[in-house]
Amino acid sequence: MTKILIAEDDDHTRDALREVLTMEGYEVIPAGDGLQAVDFFRVENPDFVCLDVMMPGLNGYEVCKQIRKQDEKVPILFLTAKAEEIDTVLGLELGADDYMTKPFGVKEIIARIRAILRRTASRGAGKTDDDFTMDDLRIVPTELRAYRDKQEIQLSPRDVKVLRLLFDRRGKVIDRNTLADEVWGVDYFPESRALDQHISQLRKRIEKDPSQPRIIRTVHGAGYRFE
Amino acid sequence: MTKILIAEDDDHTRDALREVLTMEGYEVIPAGDGLQAVDFFRVENPDFVCLDVMMPGLNGYEVCKQIRKQDEKVPILFLTAKAEEIDTVLGLELGADDYMTKPFGVKEIIARIRAILRRTASRGAGKTDDDFTMDDLRIVPTELRAYRDKQEIQLSPRDVKVLRLLFDRRGKVIDRNTLADEVWGVDYFPESRALDQHISQLRKRIEKDPSQPRIIRTVHGAGYRFE
DNA sequence: TCTCAATTTTATAAAATCCATAAAAAGAAC
DNA sequence: GTTCTTTTTATGGATTTTATAAAATTGAGA
Numbered sequence: 001m002t003k004i005l006i007a008e009d010d011d012h013t014r015d016a017l018r019e020v021l022t023m024e025g026y027e028v029i030p031a032g033d034g035l036q037a038v039d040f041f042r043v044e045n046p047d048f049v050c051l052d053v054m055m056p057g058l059n060g061y062e063v064c065k066q067i068r069k070q071d072e073k074v075p076i077l078f079l080t081a082k083a084e085e086i087d088t089v090l091g092l093e094l095g096a097d098d099y100m101t102k103p104f105g106v107k108e109i110i111a112r113i114r115a116i117l118r119r120t121a122s123r124g125a126g127k128t129d130d131d132f133t134m135d136d137l138r139i140v141p142t143e144l145r146a147y148r149d150k151q152e153i154q155l156s157p158r159d160v161k162v163l164r165l166l167f168d169r170r171g172k173v174i175d176r177n178t179l180a181d182e183v184w185g186v187d188y189f190p191e192s193r194a195l196d197q198h199i200s201q202l203r204k205r206i207e208k209d210p211s212q213p214r215i216i217r218t219v220h221g222a223g224y225r226f227e
Numbered sequence: 228m229t230k231i232l233i234a235e236d237d238d239h240t241r242d243a244l245r246e247v248l249t250m251e252g253y254e255v256i257p258a259g260d261g262l263q264a265v266d267f268f269r270v271e272n273p274d275f276v277c278l279d280v281m282m283p284g285l286n287g288y289e290v291c292k293q294i295r296k297q298d299e300k301v302p303i304l305f306l307t308a309k310a311e312e313i314d315t316v317l318g319l320e321l322g323a324d325d326y327m328t329k330p331f332g333v334k335e336i337i338a339r340i341r342a343i344l345r346r347t348a349s350r351g352a353g354k355t356d357d358d359f360t361m362d363d364l365r366i367v368p369t370e371l372r373a374y375r376d377k378q379e380i381q382l383s384p385r386d387v388k389v390l391r392l393l394f395d396r397r398g399k400v401i402d403r404n405t406l407a408d409e410v411w412g413v414d415y416f417p418e419s420r421a422l423d424q425h426i427s428q429l430r431k432r433i434e435k436d437p438s439q440p441r442i443i444r445t446v447h448g449a450g451y452r453f454e
Numbered sequence: 455t456c457t458c459a460a461t462t463t464t465a466t467a468a469a470a471t472c473c474a475t476a477a478a479a480a481g482a483a484c
Numbered sequence: 485g486t487t488c489t490t491t492t493t494a495t496g497g498a499t500t501t502t503a504t505a506a507a508a509t510t511g512a513g514a
Contacts, residue, residue: 156448193492419462
């Protein structure tokens with residue numbers, strides 16, 4: 001679930017935001033002041049941050065700076081009471097993604113958050129999207145395709161992940177646990193043969209001779225390797 | 228040069244703004260009432276709009292609505308005499324980028340315009356209305372039409388946006404988030420199927436064989452592509 | 455107001471991908 | 485070679501993603 005950190009000293013506003021955003025299906029981490037916000041950020045590692053500018057102790061600008069030290073990418077939405085504060089936000093170049101001036105409507109803030117998350121979701125998705133070549137196969141992640149000669153081969157996002165991983169550590173053996181972890185994530189059951197199955201399918205598509213694989217080689221008892 | 232449309236019925240204010248902004252290196256299009264503003268917007272296609280709320284004929288809210296029909300992204304700054312009008316601006320969800328309450332200082336408004344332009348620089352990028360050709364289809368954005376042979380195909384503004392985006396990044400996959408963001412903007416709910424539906428309808432009109440699309444191809448798990 | 459067209463929602467179908475199962479094949483150990 | 489373990493792959497069903505038809509909604513213009 002998408003975690004949103006709300007840093008807002010006014011109890012009423014904070015509660016209202018929490019309620020509304022929870023209703024929308026977000027997990028909300030409420031913080032009542034700047035120091036708390038910084039702490040909670042570290043602990044909870046949220047996907048989105050709403051920052052009130054005026055807060056006791058550490059103000060929004062400072063909190064933003066602290067957060068940016070830990071995470072350059074997390075989207076930050078500033079809430080400002082005065083329109084002039086916007087200029088400070090912009091002027092300090094804190095890396096804010098958007099701002100809203102109070103008072104704001106409930107629908108407005110939800111729409112903004114959604115829009116920002118949508119924008120940044122695609123940014124963070126594929127870390128490196130550069131093309132790479134394995135054997136005589138050219139993989140183009142942004143196109144979800146590979147080319148051999150002029151022949152096109154359709155790839156799924158998961159295919160690309162697998163190939164990327166093998167390419168990044170070419171020469172080294174990627175053990176099955178690592179592969180499962182990096183490509184499937186937390187919800188992979190080790191006793192499942194989904195991984196094998198996927199490798200098998202992938203080989204069918206990308207290997208000239210799937211029974212003599214040159215790109216995804218198996219290292220018995222260890223995992224897979226490409227070189 | 229950056230074009231700014233000023234819609235303001237008070238001659239004195241309008242002239243002052245024109246002078247100041249011209250000094251700053253902007254090209255100013257002055258409009259004395261709402262109807263003029265809408266007309267000028269269509270003709271001049273400015274990069275920025277300052278809208279007075281209270282104007283004879285068409286008021287600022289209405290002008291904003293009209294403009295947003297043509298262009299969802301152009302930054303709009305509202306000028307209001309009464310602070311309460313701000314709530315209306317926000318309440319109507321007109322897509323205003325900022326507002327200022329009169330009286331405002333010269334430096335203040337310049338700073339504000341500059342800030343908004345900086346913030347929205349990415350949004351407005353590349354809004355060419357030039358014709359372009361996809362496969363055997365010639366798209367003429369200014370006419371909201373496309374031609375195949377001598378056959379005319381009616382297009383909606385949204386159709387054109389979708390096609391333009393695919394054309395601008397031909398060969399690459401446009402993921403659904405990006406598409407939603409660029410075409411629908413802030414009020415697209417990801418769980419909606421409006422996007423699919425729109426693509427489907429559009430294909431019916433522009434593809435020779437909608438079940439074998441050549442212009443809008445789908446890339447499963449990613450988005451759409453044209454090449 | 456009514457009408458028309460564009461758009462969105464809803465519901466269902468279709469397609470692509472993914473995975474569990476089980477049997478076959480391959481490799482390792484003896 | 486025999487046995488045990490690991491990997492591959494065929495098959496069919498489950499899940500996810502996308503497509504489309506039909507109904508509902510919206511919004512502009514008459």
